[in-house]
Amino acid sequence: MIAEMRFCLILSAACLAAETHRVIDDTYHHTFSAAHPVLLRVKPGDRILTKTVDSAGFDFEGIRRTKTHGNPLTGPFFVEGAAPGDTLVVRLERIALNRKTGYTGHTVGVKDLPAALQPPKPVADAAIRGYDYLLPWTLDPATGTVVHRGPDGSELRTAARPMLGCIGVAPEGGYSPRSGPAGYWGGNLDYNWIRQGTTVMLPVFHPGALLFFGDGHAAQGDGEPVGSGVETSLDVEISVDLVKSAGLKQPRAETAEYLIAIGSKPDATLNQSLELATRDMLHWLIAERELPAWRAHLLLGVEARYDLITLGGSVGLRLSKTALR
Numbered sequence: 483m484i485a486e487m488r489f490c491l492i493l494s495a496a497c498l499a500a501e502t503h504r505v506i507d508d509t510y511h512h513t514f515s516a517a518h519p520v521l522l523r524v525k526p527g528d529r530i531l532t533k534t535v536d537s538a539g540f541d542f543e544g545i546r547r548t549k550t551h552g553n554p555l556t557g558p559f560f561v562e563g564a565a566p567g568d569t570l571v572v573r574l575e576r577i578a579l580n581r582k583t584g585y586t587g588h589t590v591g592v593k594d595l596p597a598a599l600q601p602p603k604p605v606a607d608a609a610i611r612g613y614d615y616l617l618p619w620t621l622d623p624a625t626g627t628v629v630h631r632g633p634d635g636s637e638l639r640t641a642a643r644p645m646l647g648c649i650g651v652a653p654e655g656g657y658s659p660r661s662g663p664a665g666y667w668g669g670n671l672d673y674n675w676i677r678q679g680t681t682v683m684l685p686v687f688h689p690g691a692l693l694f695f696g697d698g699h700a701a702q703g704d705g706e707p708v709g710s711g712v713e714t715s716l717d718v719e720i721s722v723d724l725v726k727s728a729g730l731k732q733p734r735a736e737t738a739e740y741l742i743a744i745g746s747k748p749d750a751t752l753n754q755s756l757e758l759a760t761r762d763m764l765h766w767l768i769a770e771r772e773l774p775a776w777r778a779h780l781l782l783g784v785e786a787r788y789d790l791i792t793l794g795g796s797v798g799l800r801l802s803k804t805a806l807r
Contacts, residue, residue, distance in 0.1 A: 500527035510554030515658035542580040553661035553697040560690035569728035576719035577678040579623040584714035585609035645677040647697030654687040664746040746796035759799040
């Protein structure tokens, strides 16, 4: 159970008979919208096993399932009993590679670099036809490695760290943001802590919550410097729960080691996102975990770790749980 929400009623497998659902979407969406037909109805405590497509719509077999590029989303999933004002709790039980190919952009997002600091332009259509700025990567699910062969024949090799770039719910009313920005509904967070073992908490705005996710990355550095992770499809296994009437205002995450407040809104500056994350962490500590205000402020002063989630303007504030003891 999520530690900071112990005082709330949680609808879980203890209350309702939990089921495991296996589903693969055949219609993907590019908006977090309440207007999309429900893919699957589940109950609190249920587990969902599915497969996502990559940011261009290619699935685990390399077949393109969408006509357009841009983070196709799996969902929406309707969680029985979810109502506006509740918090949806999504536990990322398993996030795993399911194919041997991926791709990234090839340059970091820094303007006016001198020629000596710029890499050579990729071979045309190297990764996806029509996208000559994308570089191919080779993924090895068995060994958990991610490899790119450079123009000089040498290899760049790193460990696979599969994560979901997109996770969120349909915002209130008819607002239907695309799967490119991020905000209070979640969205395209591109946060490399949204990975196996992490629990994501999202505010609910519509009956059923209407959960979407997608945009799998095999690996990604802080800030998503080249404008992408190593884009790929993923096997995803989640479980869902609810916290009734919790009044959450923006996304949060929790791991075995950290509480994580996420500050993000469309077109926000990094300073604005940093303030959003800090304000929410203070609320989490003072109003929900009942720490004295003086302790919460000073605790952040000496223990806060701020993650630059994306160069686009999202910030994560991680606080070690050991600091709360």
